[in-house]
Amino acid sequence: MDRKNKWIKYAIGLSLLLGGCMSHSNAPKEVEDQYERVQDYKGEGYRLTDGAANAKVAEENREEVEKAVMAFFMENYETEVEIHNLVGNKDGVTVFVESTGPVHFYTYAIVPFHHETDRISVGVVRTQEGEVERGIREGLYRLLFEEEFKKLDSYLESVVSEEKVVGRTVESLQNVGGSGYMTPYYFMSSLNSDKAIKPVYELYMKNHQTSIETMKQAYDGSLFQADNLRINIMLFMGEEDVQPSEEIMERIARDLKERNDFPKGTYRVAINDNGVHKESFEGFKDNSIEQEVIKGE
Numbered sequence: 001m002d003r004k005n006k007w008i009k010y011a012i013g014l015s016l017l018l019g020g021c022m023s024h025s026n027a028p029k030e031v032e033d034q035y036e037r038v039q040d041y042k043g044e045g046y047r048l049t050d051g052a053a054n055a056k057v058a059e060e061n062r063e064e065v066e067k068a069v070m071a072f073f074m075e076n077y078e079t080e081v082e083i084h085n086l087v088g089n090k091d092g093v094t095v096f097v098e099s100t101g102p103v104h105f106y107t108y109a110i111v112p113f114h115h116e117t118d119r120i121s122v123g124v125v126r127t128q129e130g131e132v133e134r135g136i137r138e139g140l141y142r143l144l145f146e147e148e149f150k151k152l153d154s155y156l157e158s159v160v161s162e163e164k165v166v167g168r169t170v171e172s173l174q175n176v177g178g179s180g181y182m183t184p185y186y187f188m189s190s191l192n193s194d195k196a197i198k199p200v201y202e203l204y205m206k207n208h209q210t211s212i213e214t215m216k217q218a219y220d221g222s223l224f225q226a227d228n229l230r231i232n233i234m235l236f237m238g239e240e241d242v243q244p245s246e247e248i249m250e251r252i253a254r255d256l257k258e259r260n261d262f263p264k265g266t267y268r269v270a271i272n273d274n275g276v277h278k279e280s281f282e283g284f285k286d287n288s289i290e291q292e293v294i295k296g297e
Contacts, residue, residue: 035275038236038283039166043175045278048089055088057113057120062086064122069095069109072125077132078208079103085175092123096178103143103204105135108178130192131180137190137197138181140204141229141263144216148263155255155262156185156233163248165235165271168283176281186233188265194228196220226296229265236272236283244271244289256293264296 036045058065066083073079081097088094092112099105108131112123142149160166167184181188190197199218203210233252237244249271256267270290272283 034277034279036278037240037274038168038272038276039238039274040169041276041278042169042171043085043281046087046176046281047279048087048094050090051088051093053088054090054092054113055086058086058088058093058111061113061120061122065093065095065111068111068122068125069097072109073097073132077136077205079136081107087176096175098174099135099139101208103136103139103208105139105180106173106177106182107132107135107180133192133201134190135180136204137194137201138188140197140200140215141188141190142181143212144200144219145263148261151259152231152262153183153185155259156183156235159248159252160185160235163251164238164242164245165248166238167235168276172276172281185235186231189230189232191228191230194225196222196224196228224264224296226264226266226294229263230268231263231265232268232270234270234272234283236276237274240274242273243287244273246271246289249289249291253291253293256295262295267293267295269293 065086069083070081073081080100082100083095083097085096086093087096089110092110095109095111097107097109099107107127109125109127111125114121114123156167170184173182173184177187179187180190196219199220200215203215203218235248235252249269252269253267256262256269268290269292270284270288272285272288275285276283
């Protein structure tokens with residue numbers, strides 16, 4: 001139970017971080033219209049607690065909000081971002097962004113609003129502590145081990161083409177993902193305690209123009225621990241009203257164990273039914289199934 005709860009924590013990811021708890025927390029599970037086919041879900045319906053009023057304010061002040069967020073990422077991380085979506089929260093707006101450079105990741109910023117008598121002012125932009133740094137580390141892993149991740153991507157694409165499973169839409173990752181390095185088929189979780197990637201991260205933050213070859217030399221593989229890099233494979237049944245397939249989960253877990261050309265790390269293989277909770281982006285449910293595979297220890 002402890003391990004399952006740990007993985008669910010990473011699957012939910014943003015539910016307690018984006019400027020307010022999710023508004024669906026006490027909603028009855030039997031309400032079918034809370035869910036949408038994963039193939040159709042692009043982030044519409046995503047909500048944060050008490051955010052409706054500020055969602056309207058955010059759109060009315062979109063230019064100022066976007067300018068503040070882009071400046072924040074340049075000043076603090078020297079990173080250009082593309083802004084995809086604004087979602088009101090109880091204190092302001094949560095802004096979902098995607099990095100545009102070779103170190104690729106999704107993340108978010110929180111922009112508070114100061115409500116005065118006749119105007120709205122944008123407060124100091126912030127992020128959840130460690131979230132952007134985590135995204136950068138994950139993007140660096142993807143860059144350093146490009147060939148291994150390409151093989152993992154190709155493998156998962158073949159699973160989707162051969163089996164009755166699908167992944168998320170790219171639009172949903174852009175609009176409400178916000179959780180580091182993500183693809184339609186998996187997302188990563190890089191822990192701050194990872195000593196192997198630390199010198200690479202420090203080099204990159206000192207100079208974004210550092211060559212990949214120099215960063216590879218700085219990476220200390222002898223210090224790598226599989227639990228510090230988690231690769232969370234999240235697939236969904238392609239048809240509605242079909243239970244998650246144990247057979248497909250077992251196939252993926254077996255292939256992960258047998259293949260030596262995939263990235264090292266702790267893998268979580270999760271198969272869900274076809275539905276995504278519209279207000280939270282969450283696909284992992286009571287009937288979801290999962291298995292863990294450790295590679296690299």
